[in-house]
Amino acid sequence: MISRQDLQALVDFQQSENLVLSVYLDTDLSRQAKERCRLVLRDKLQQVADKSLAQDVSRIERFLDYEYDWQAKGLVAFSCHKCDLWQAWPIEVPVPTLVFAAERPYLKPLTDLLDEYEPYGVILVDQEGARLFRVELGEIIEESESLGEAIKRHKQGGWSQATYQRRVDKQIMQNLKAVAEAATDLCKEHTCATLILAGADETLAQFQPLLPTHLQKAIIGSVPADMQSTSAEVLSKTLELALEDKHKKEDALVLQAVTAAAKGEAAVMGLADTAYATREGRVRVLVVEQGYEAPGALCENCGYVAPTQGQKCLFCGHSMRPVGNAVDLVTQKVLDSGGKVRVVAGNDKLAESGHIGALLRY
Ligand SMILES: [Zn+2]
Structure with missing residues (x-):
């Protein structure tokens, strides 16, 4: 792991x-x-x-x-x-x-993977409790339970039907509140930027409003499941949803970068401008097409990566060494300077706009 x-x-x-x-x-x-x-x-x-x-x-x-x-x-x-x-x-x-x-x-293949399979939390909830999961790199890395009180399914003693139903409803609500607290605690310990709910629609509708607002905002969707579902079933259903969400967020990110670059705002597209901004330490989020490679040159004096070979360094005038893949070097530099790298697959807009680009710090 x-x-x-x-x-x-x-x-x-x-x-x-x-x-x-x-x-x-x-x-x-x-x-x-x-x-x-x-x-x-x-x-x-x-x-x-x-x-x-x-x-x-x-x-x-x-x-x-x-x-x-x-x-x-x-x-x-x-x-x-x-x-x-x-x-x-x-x-x-x-x-x-x-x-x-x-x-x-x-590290690039590894960061690509971590990027593609962003960690997320799953709350599988029913009227009596919940199973909580944390998933990273396509794997359940933690599973815990939050068990409330069992709901008695049959009317007992001399209560009227209405009294009995009220008691049951109250117990369910108490159980759901306990789950919400357990989930909140778990998310305090680990970041839960993305959450998926699992369970019956009716229970989830009751449960969701009990979560604090920031966790409600982290929810990307829900999948049907029950307490008897195996961990593998929960994993495969939620992975599918997480990947869909990932593609949506990537599309939005590419659109944001392309639009901002076109308006001359804090973004660039294409290897030349991206490499230049990277040398200046201005890249906040690098967006790069999966598998994109391009030759270039590296200045061993100041670290500038150029998209063309056979020239002097634009920054320091030093001669430059040809490199087979300038994209990897740019990616490495962005990671070194604390920037984020998003590897995007199958996005036409990015392909048309130079395969690589960046949202800048300024
Ligand atoms: Zn240089």
């Missing part, structure tokens, strides 16, 4: 002399044999072969042989034997096999 803290530690990882081996491995055995996974990896490892990485290569191979259980869809690992770095995480979402050797952990 990769947390945001783990990611931040890798972003902050600093050293200068040694290479870090970054491995993303597709280990989805429902689509391919284990041997095939390993073959693809071996091939990619050979492509980045560097003598200084021999121990890191054997570390990952040893891990695959003796430690990894091959149950997850993918694996992400970072190794730098000489600088005492070893991290390996199974992940429950599909990942392509990629290998990189660089002075720092190569």
Whole structure:
């Protein structure tokens, strides 16, 4: 399980002399044999072969042989034997096999994934209590229960029907209030920027107004489910809703950036302007098309990434080194400066507007 803290530690990882081996491995055995996974990896490892990485290569191979259980869809690992770095995480979402050797952990595929599968909370509620879930990277990372008092389904003693019904209604309301409190506590502990409700429509209609306003605003929708639903069922129903919501938010973000850039407001579109704004540290949110790559050049003196090769640095006049993919470098710099990166798939407007753009700080 990769947390945001783990990611931040890798972003902050600093050293200068040694290479870090970054491995993303597709280990989805429902689509391919284990041997095939390993073959693809071996091939990619050979492509980045560097003598200084021999121990890191054997570390990952040893891990695959003796430690990894091959149950997850993918694996992400970072190794730098000489600088005492070893991290390996199974992940429950599909990942392509990629290998990189660089002075720092190569994080873009990972940030892409974290971005695509934004964490969310689920409150599965009925009249007697709730099950609460937190989901990250397509995986339930926490599940807890909030149980109220059981509702007696049959009239007892000498109460009139009306008295009995009032008592039942009161108990249900008490249970729902307790759930709302439990959910509020959970969301104090962890950020719940996105919430999904699950349960019967009637119960959810009663429950939702009991949540504090900021949590009501975080709700992106609801799915039908009951207390007997398995965790896997809850996960698959809510993941679908979360992805729909993600696409809606991305469309809105792209529209905002394209519109603001066209009006000359605090936004830019296209690699040239985005790279320039990145060098100035002005990028607040980078919007980049999934899989977009473009060659460019890097100024090793001041860090400017240019979309064209064979020129002097616009900022310091130093000569520039050609790079195969300037997009990755821009992304890395935005992350370094504390900006957000949103990777967007299948958005025509972004494709027409240069595949990359940014909302700026000023
Ligand atoms: Zn420069």
